[in-house]
Amino acid sequence: MVMFTTIGGSALYFPKVSNNNNNSFLFHCPSKTTKTTNHYQQQHLSTITCSSSIITNNLVPIPNYKKNPLDFEYYVRDRCKSGNLGLDEALGLFDQLLQIRPLPCIIPFTQLLDTLVKMEHYHWVFNKFKLMLLAGIQPNIVTLNTLINCCCYVGRVDLGFAVLGNIFKRGMRPDPFTFSTILKGFSRKGDVNQVLDLFNKMLENQYPLNVFTLGVVTDALCKTNDTDAALKFMTRMEKINIRPNVKLYNTIINSLCKENRMDEAVHLFEQMDTKSVQPDIVTYNSLIHGLCRFGRQKEVTSLFEKMLSQNIQPNVNFCNIFVDFLSKQERMEEAFQIVELMPQAGLIPNVVTYTSLIHGLCNLGQWNKATELLNEMESRGISPNAQTYSILIDYKCKEGKFDEARHIFEMMTEKGLEPDTYTYSSLMDGYCLQGQMEEAKRVFDSMVVRGHEPSIINYTILIKGYCNARNMDDAVQLLNEMRSKGLKLDTTTYTTLIDGFFNVGKVLEAKELFYNLSTKDLQPDTTTYNMIDGYCKEEIQGSKVKEDDSHEAMQLLNTMIEKGFSPNAETASMQVNLSVKATKL
Known part of the structure; x- marks a missing residue:
């Protein structure tokens, strides 16, 4: 010390x-x-x-x-x-x-x-x-x-x-800035414990604090995804009469939005009004972006109207959020209207704006309009980025036009743009859908060679491809590779493998994976539960339901309903069949 x-x-x-x-x-x-x-x-x-x-x-x-x-x-x-x-x-x-x-x-x-x-x-x-x-x-x-x-x-x-x-x-x-600067130094290094220790020493010795000090500590907590601690910290500071400002609220609201805790983010936003803290464009950007991701259109519209009533002018980032939201909602006419109005507000559409529009057009299958927009974008001196090309590649892959997708990929690299994991995922997914697993694996290997660390999504795409091709050996090999790299498997990966094992009749392996979910702190979702029809489908169809299998399948179905999941029609039908068969055993 x-x-x-x-x-x-x-x-x-x-x-x-x-x-x-x-x-x-x-x-x-x-x-x-x-x-x-x-x-x-x-x-x-x-x-x-x-x-x-x-x-x-x-x-x-x-x-x-x-x-x-x-x-x-x-x-x-x-x-x-x-x-x-x-x-x-x-x-x-x-x-x-x-x-x-x-x-x-x-x-x-x-x-x-x-x-x-x-x-x-x-x-x-x-x-x-x-x-x-x-x-x-x-x-x-x-x-x-x-x-x-x-x-x-x-x-x-x-x-x-x-x-x-x-x-x-x-x-x-x-003064407050002396310690705040050191706190920020620890925060940049990701050392939250040192931030909190030093801050507590400041309190003990009654050194002066200000809202900037509070902001540094809050930001450090939010960066480590400890938003609950940040909320408690803000409440603690209010008790010693340090009132949070708009920047501090923005930090926590943004963190809540990133954690998909939108109801809490909206509640905190409403709290700002009761405490006479005026929101700014950053506040609205975070909230509207989060609400857009969940399709909460009415709340988005209400917030937008409130923002304008407070004379807060949209910036380019805000417009991009709205254009992206409308494009994903396939409301392209409204999206283009916003882009046309941007210059009147002194705002110039950028590569993010155009990329969202191109994405929306591709989702609607309007390839010609998408390429026209791409040409317009380049004529205005705005160069497409990796995401723009990735969207085009993804569209062509889904159409099964791999030669064109490969051509776009090559054009992208010739322009010095480095493909990202999304680009590779699009190519891999396209090849997997066509059953071309050798090509999909070649793209995966190329991604690794170019220095990209495969994500869970990349692995899951390949695993799904192998499962669909009934090649469970290679699927399991990828699973083991993920584990060896310390990647935490998610429910989607497990569900894909469970389905794959069911499809090739390996019920015991599927059952083992299903029960592994709880040991990995993962909760089965509706899709997972709806796959358990494979657990005894053959026995039901052949009127060979074993008593143990019947009871186990019924237990899984009952657990599903208790957890609030809704079985699909096929699974519900299986539940009836199992009940009937069980009474005859």
């Missing part, structure tokens, strides 16, 4: 992140005598590898830093805020600030350091910070927060703690 003594005298303990003894290099410099400082400045300025000349491509005249130092400081501030400050110019401005006499205050130096962090030139931040110290310029809390942020961005949270130690050593009191 590392202990820092706070200003009030109480002790604050932190976990020891690293045994690296070089943490002090950030603050190690010679004594600040005029001779040493001037010598170091001259040496550095004569050997600096980057040009110190300022790029003058902006219309604002550059003040003379020697004659008008205050104007020059304002100029530095404005250039940092502009968002178009380049590296050479930033370094040049920093060096010219160092030449002003008397030396400027810390503020313009801090502004430039912060800009360098945002530009991701982290080594220059350390370089210029040390140069600043050697010049005799003392950092303030904002400067040191910026340095901590830089340390965390390069994955050295331990150096961030070293800076924190220097803050205490200088008699400064950390």
Whole structure:
């Protein structure tokens, strides 16, 4: 443990992140005598590898830093805020600030350091910070927060703690952003335990918190799919009068939507209104995207109307969500209307917009319109991406036109686009549907060779193909391969194999897999239960129902109904037959 003594005298303990003894290099410099400082400045300025000349491509005249130092400081501030400050110019401005006499205050130096962090030139931040110290310029809390942020961005949270130690050593009191920055560093590394430990230490020592701190912890929890903990954390913070803002609500709502917990997401959205937190376009994007996936059209329409009533203007992402929703609903006329209206709102359709439209047209079998739209898209300078081509390949595979699908695949790779697992899945599925298992396996192997890790979906497609071809040996071999790679099988994979074993008359193997579902924390679905008709179909048809088999099949059917599943007509008929046969035994 590392202990820092706070200003009030109480002790604050932190976990020891690293045994690296070089943490002090950030603050190690010679004594600040005029001779040493001037010598170091001259040496550095004569050997600096980057040009110190300022790029003058902006219309604002550059003040003379020697004659008008205050104007020059304002100029530095404005250039940092502009968002178009380049590296050479930033370094040049920093060096010219160092030449002003008397030396400027810390503020313009801090502004430039912060800009360098945002530009991701982290080594220059350390370089210029040390140069600043050697010049005799003392950092303030904002400067040191910026340095901590830089340390965390390069994955050295331990150096961030070293800076924190220097803050205490200088008699400064950390502000909410000091700790929030370190918390964010742990969060980037995925170390939620460290995030929570440090946050609890902050509470114990009564260090100041703000909504940004709360947002960092919430984001860390949601990234690890612990949304329930994030909700509890938000409630806990409200009890100490830290009110969540729209960004925090957005984080949790988005996480709930990703977990398909739409009712809870909508409830949290409604809670925002009661707590006077105004939603923004990000809030609506998450909710509408989630509701669209579940086809909850009325709620989508209601939310859209509410959004417009609050004068929240749609962005491109929002329009893409709507276009995708309408396309999947086969409401292509409405989808095209939205695209036509986008330019009036200053929004330009992008590759995602066109890809959704092409997908919708392909689902309707309107290939000619899809290719026309593809040509229009390219004529507007919008290049199709891997997903666009994958949709076209999938359509051709489902039509059984593998030569055309292969041609599109080759055209895609010639343009330098890397096929993704969806692309390969489309080709594999097409070949499997046609019973061309050698070709399907060849595509699978090609995917692996190109560095793509097969997913459960990829494996399940092949397994289903082998099951349909009554080749259970190869299907089981793939199953074992999945297990050896640590892939967690889902209900669909098990259902596919159970069906395959039933079809080849291997009832015992099917039964074993069925009962394995519960040991793997998986619940059989309706499809799984409806497959158990294979368990004793032959016996029923031949009036050879064994008492044990009859009772077991009835038990499975009753379990199905108890769990709320609805048997299909064939399974329900089997239930009646089993009951009749059982009474005759």
